[in-house]
Amino acid sequence: MPKITRTxxxxxxxxxxxxxxxxxxxxxxxxxxxxxxxxxxxxxxxATKPWTPAEVREAFTRxxxxxxxxxxxxxxxxxxxxxxxVVLSAQATDAGVNKATxxxxxxxxxxxxxxxxxxxxxxxxxxxxxxxxxxxxNVIALSQKLIAEFGGEVPRTREAIxxxxxxxxxxxxxxxxxxxxxxxxxxxxHVFRVANRTALAPGKTPLEVEVGLExxxxxxxxxxAHHWLILHGRYTCIARKPRCEVCLINDLCRWPExxx
Numbered sequence: 001m002p003k004i005t006r007t008x009x010x011x012x013x014x015x016x017x018x019x020x021x022x023x024x025x026x027x028x029x030x031x032x033x034x035x036x037x038x039x040x041x042x043x044x045x046x047a048t049k050p051w052t053p054a055e056v057r058e059a060f061t062r063x064x065x066x067x068x069x070x071x072x073x074x075x076x077x078x079x080x081x082x083x084x085x086v087v088l089s090a091q092a093t094d095a096g097v098n099k100a101t102x103x104x105x106x107x108x109x110x111x112x113x114x115x116x117x118x119x120x121x122x123x124x125x126x127x128x129x130x131x132x133x134x135x136x137x138n139v140i141a142l143s144q145k146l147i148a149e150f151g152g153e154v155p156r157t158r159e160a161i162x163x164x165x166x167x168x169x170x171x172x173x174x175x176x177x178x179x180x181x182x183x184x185x186x187x188x189x190h191v192f193r194v195a196n197r198t199a200l201a202p203g204k205t206p207l208e209v210e211v212g213l214e215x216x217x218x219x220x221x222x223x224x225a226h227h228w229l230i231l232h233g234r235y236t237c238i239a240r241k242p243r244c245e246v247c248l249i250n251d252l253c254r255w256p257e258x259x260x
């Protein structure tokens with residue numbers, strides 16, 4: 001029987017299935033580094049020319065001429081019902097709040113009457129408003145605090161109002177402005193949008209926008225500036241499709257996508 005010669009098989013140095021060691025007689029190749037995906041470039045910030053003092057004055061002069069005595073759209077009977085209405089308006093429309101509070105305020109227009117009404121009946125009265133359970137709890141709690149610490153009256157300082165359950169800086173500014181005639185400027189979603197879109201007072205937070213607006217708006221316009229900007233954002237400079245064709249300040253606006 002002929003002798004069979006076996007050729008030795010070089011053992012693989014790697015243990016993983018299907019892997020074979022490179023022949024040591026061949027020159028080693030340098031492994032290519034995997035290409036890294038290029039990072040997307042950040043869009044260049046558009047340089048926006050700030051409004052001049054003359055332009056700001058012109059804008060608010062036009063607002064005043066068109067609407068000399070602007071009014072807030074939340075219905076109320078006194079400072080207390082205004083406070084309650086503003087607390088209820090968080091993440092809700094003024095129209096929705098008004099619909100719920102017209103009958104409510106006939107029954108409970110003071111902290112004492114609200115406590116007498118009770119949380120259960122209050123929830124039932126405002127159940128059409130978003131987050132009504134939490135808001136009802138806050139209204140009862142703030143009513144209790146008003147009686148215990150402020151003699152049943154709405155306080156006239158921002159810090160005191162902000163200490164009430166459900167009330168924040170915006171609530172305090174609205175109440176101080178509308179109930180007590182203070183020159184405060186509440187920044188809601190409409191004011192925030194108008195200030196940033198027009199570049200009147202750009203800011204990343206409501207507080208930044210508030211400070212920016214207070215810095216540029218002349219004192220003579222501050223009492224009503226809050227309402228002019230809210231109404232402008234609600235009915236003209238709306239979120240999805242601004243009505244640039246009827247905008248009072250179209251020529252002053254810095255928004256690059258505005259239409260004329």
